[in-house]
Amino acid sequence: MQLRDATEADLPAIVAIYNTTIPSRMVTADPDPVSVESKLSWFRAHTPDRRPLWILDEDGTIAAWLSFNDFYGRPAYHPTAEISVYVAEAYRRRGLGRQLLDEAIRRAPDLRLKTLLAIVFAHNEPSLRLLEGAGFQRWGFLPAVAEMDGIEYDDVILGRRV
Ligand SMILES: CC(C)(COP(=O)(O)OP(=O)(O)OC[C@H]1O[C@@H](n2cnc3c(N)ncnc32)[C@H](O)[C@@H]1OP(=O)(O)O)[C@@H](O)C(=O)NCCC(=O)NCCS
Structure with a gap:
């Protein structure tokens, strides 16, 4: 399993992993599958030196990805990044999510973070456990801020100083 920066050629696989999580209503606030084209500007906002998008590649198959994203984006927030981690269903519970998270924590100072x-959604138990297991703490609770199919969902903000 090789950890490397994603290239634009990886975007279809990255989006495919993302789209598999939509029906669960547990992971993302997108109610419908997204297109590769719609994620191009998101993809291009990543830079290996400050806001990377990493993938775990197993012989050409993308098993998981982790992205660093601006939090707000204004200058005072530059030392802070919001991360997302997605593991393809076939590769879950093998430690890949934790591996990416540990690497994000380890390399954060190089990224000037x-x-x-x-x-995450408050009912996303796998993510909460993954993040808390890696030393993140619950810093915020946003009740009923999301709504899909007429159901309201809470968000939890987790944070970790690195
Ligand atoms: C959350 C997610 C990234 C976990 O990835 P993973 O590679 O399966 O996780 P790991 O194998 O590294 O597990 C690490 C820890 O996370 C927790 N965990 C992972 N999956 C879990 C599950 N289904 N139920 C409960 N805890 C879970 C456990 O504490 C686990 O430690 P353990 O195996 O010693 O019990 C994966 O389920 C996923 O991609 N989910 C959809 C996307 C998502 O919700 N992303 C979070 C948005 S930031």
Whole structure:
């Protein structure tokens, strides 16, 4: 399993993993599958030196990815990034999510980051456990801020100083 920066050629696989999580209503606030084209500007906002998008590649198959994203984006927030981690269903519970998270924590200082944040649905138990297992703490609770199919969902903000 090789950890490397994603290239634009990886975007269809990255989006495919993302789209598999939509029906669960547990992971993402997108109610419908997204197109590769719609994620191009998101993809291009990543830079290996400050806001990387990493993938775990097993012989050409993308098993998982982790992205660093601006939090707000204004200058005072530059030392803080929001991360997202997605593992393809066939590769879950093998430690890949934790591996990516540990690597994000380890390499954060090189990326000039002091704080990592993750914003997850309060009922996303796998993510909460993954993040808390890696030393993230619950820093915020946003009740009923999301709504899909007429059902309201809470968000939890988790953070870790690095
Ligand atoms: C959350 C997710 C990234 C976990 O990835 P993973 O590679 O399966 O996780 P790991 O094998 O590294 O597990 C690490 C820890 O996370 C927790 N965990 C992972 N999956 C879990 C599950 N289904 N139920 C409960 N805890 C879970 C456990 O504490 C686990 O440690 P353990 O195996 O010693 O019990 C994966 O389920 C996923 O891609 N989910 C959809 C996307 C998502 O929700 N991303 C979070 C948005 S930031």
